[in-house]
Amino acid sequence: MTRTVCARRASRPLSSLLLSGVAALLLTACTTSQPPAPSPAAKPAPPAREAEPDVPDGRDLDATSAPVKQTAEPEVRPARMGPPLTHEDAQAARQLIRAHGFAPQDVGFLVTDLPGRELAAHNARQAFIPASVAKLPTAVAALELLGGDHRFDTRMTATAQPRAGRLDGDLWLVGGGDPLLGADGLVHLCRDLHRAGVRQVIGDFYYDTTLYQERRAIRDDQPMTAGYNPGVSALSINFNRLPVRWGTGAPSDPEAWTLPSVPSVSLSLRRRSPQGQESGDWLPDGNGWQLSTGARGYGQDSLPLKHPAQVAAEATRQVCQRMGVKLPAPEPGTAPSEARALAEHPSPPLHEAVRSMLRYSNNLVAELIGLAAGRQLTGQPLGSSQSAIAVGQWYARTLPQTDWARFDPGNHSGLNAAGRVTPAELAAILRFAHDRRYGQAQRTLMELLPTVGLDGGLGRRLQTPDTAFAVFAKTGTMNFVSGLAGYLPTQTGRARMFAIFVNDKPLRRAYDANPRAAVWGRQAGDWRNRAKDLEAALVRLWTDPTRRREAVPTAMLQRSE
Template sequence: MPVTRRAMLGGVLSSMATAALADAPLTSIRPRARLTEYAAAQIIRQSGLSGTVGCVLANTATGEVLEAVAPDLPQPPASVAKAFTSLYAIEALGPAHRFETRIFADGPVRDGVLDGNLVLVGGGDPNLVTDHLAELAKRLKDAGLREVKGGFQVWDNALVNLDEIDSAQLDHLGYNPTITGLNLNYNRVHFEWKRADGEYTTAVDARSQNYRPAVTVARVQVVDRTSPVFTYRAAEGVDEWTVARRALNNGGSRWLPVRNPALYAGEVFATFARSHGIVLKRPEEVAALPDGQVLATFHSDPLQQMMHGMMRFSTNITAEAAGLSATAALTGQQRGLRTSALGMARWADGRAGIAPYFVDHSGLGDASRVTAADMVRFLTAERVAPTLRPLMKRVDLVDQNRQIIRDAAWQVVAKTGTLNFVSSLAGYIRTADGQDLAFAFFGADLEARERGKNAGGEAPAGASRWNRQAKALQQRILRHWIRAGSG
């Protein structure tokens, strides 16, 4: 039986609750005595965490609300939004769906010679990496192609092109990438620097597990300044970066976003084609998908497996490409990010009778809002847990000394979400006596977040400390719920 809005509104705490919640009615089946004895509201109050917190615990089988604090407070879900996106994509596209990256020939091929253009065609695969393009180039050679008389083109319009997910984020953050129908290495390049005799040498490459070809679609120059750490400008298809000398140590590396992913993928593919004796011209983007024959294809992992990886590693580009693809499949046409995100919210309403608000599919934008009540209603809706629960990552519980509690009698699986001054956690608990519970925790200090955004910088003052406190509070509440649920 799904959790109802009435049950959510009623399932509010105990005599130890805050004054604002003390008079709220309980559900028809009252919370267990031990939950009343160790009320989550008091744990939150004693934590001293600034901002606001909403949390809910419910029985997945009966829909009984066992405990709730500010259940209808809308909060940014951060990456917990990916739980919605996973199910949205799987139900729209099917768990066995695979993204295709193809090589087209728009002219005849005779005796291994293409009299026309070769086209690298993206299918929206968000997890395409350099190793995959190496395999695709090998398949092209195995198909018998030896020479291309025409040009080399790239097509990336399988999805609406997005310059970035969240325009409020800093330019150099690799987790805020461009999204197109042709992506590579999560649309990031690897920037590496070394200092010798007081001078820096830099390198930019498209590394993955087995290969690291150098690329020219991005350049980084070390300059004398204190701040900002990075600057960016677009220059005729090339990403021009500068980095402050004083921000660099003797050697290191980081990932930088790529704003021209189709050209990036084209350059890397051409490198591997050349290694097989197939010399290609400089890649050029084309707006229309050309007619022609398919010479080689690379298929992604099945969507179910892809969503499992996304939930584990919280890759934003995977969430956005999957969400955009799901919306296109459901509506029959491509949609922009905001429209697609609103479509996912409408789907969630029809799926679980809830009213979230999404501005993207990854949770990177802090304008999205979900209540703890709606999150738990979604987790306990019909046919959600059998698909979603196996995608979630096990959460280890730690004691007051931050030592992992080793206890095989219970299990917590969940999706985490973190932004500066935002911390979320939602998932499932299996207790020692075999009960299945669903929970959600949403915490945020939005005033502090706004101050940090206005100040600029990647790590605002106080953000790390706040997020550590929030995660410690999540742990205390989880320990409380497991003790109570196992009683």
């Protein structure tokens, strides 16, 4: 099955970076400051103290139809506060951006200390597409509003009590928005149902997803076959991906199956020429898939679920059958308010889900966590876009000293080319969360973020010994969109906050208008490598002052003219 994921090359290390005079981009030491007043769900800091990567949404294209670049170049301005940038420093920043092949308006960054002094800034209040960097605002809002120890409960409820092994009434499987629900959770539910005395349900078996609005995909304008674009439901299972295997057997008798086999997902195979590759095509009937078997005639993959709650209920029925509890075929339905729980499965604490979401950049986990925050704010079963608006309004109330007029991520995961966030908004969120501790484990946001070193975080960015444990950040990547935001620890014990965005909005619009054109692949790959190289160059500069006098390679300067 063809994966709609753009391949990445490792970032090319620059043999030398930057002209002399970039000293103004070097950061001064941070000083301590009192954090904002805590919300009730979070604990203030004590005095002492698929795997899913960042997935581009592209397919291979060629570069001939790219729009002409605008040549107008906004001024590279000094930061408004803190040590001012000289004219020479501003010129050096311009040359750094141009050396990587970008126009000044394509790049924005901001670095601050904890009190909020701006140490380096460029287009800091310009709105950029955040991609998966949008998961940072989602994480902080959820931790603040729900608390680090919050758990999402999946329940089995009924209005009757079992007698002699029979439940003479209906049973409801009620989704609680658990972003990590898997087979272990279904075993837990069926075991507890058995312990409650249920061996057979005489009535109907319903699944209830009314906690949130359901969607067949995170974004309808993204590939429906992409694993990073599954359906969204309060009753989700296995990150809403279903394993599939296929084999041809006899040439005229191909077969395919899912694990588990569920009635609501149909599969068919069609043979391709030996030169073909495995691919998966979403059938428009709403329940089916057609897989091209390719040259091998056998293989495996996982399919994004477009009706995850039904699959979760069908899988629950199978697990319960194995454990001695007979359930009828599931149907959608709303549990009555008077129903009482016969079985309940709590998720791991929220801070664990947040760490997993930030580390693996899982879009579904981000959407479910964000929907929980939106429901906490409004009491309503919102969709992702409305929930993201509610979270933005909460930030505006919580951090009124920041201008939130441009904050519009569009959803909670960043899988949205129409989303917009400014570097200044991201830096404000990072400052707010710096000294916050969440849950009994007293986890900080910096602890939950990926880092370079040991855990292999940040993808292929900054993977050299000199940057080990120097950067704790969230990445963001789409075709012609890149971002990096997080913390740069210092020996003072107070980190610096930074946010970098690189966008080519005209190219992104051209791509969105014709994503299947044949030329985008090479152009998108080259663009992505240059963007990540630029991000790495800026971070290295901010973490290693000795780099300020390294020269930009002449070839790069000539190419950027």
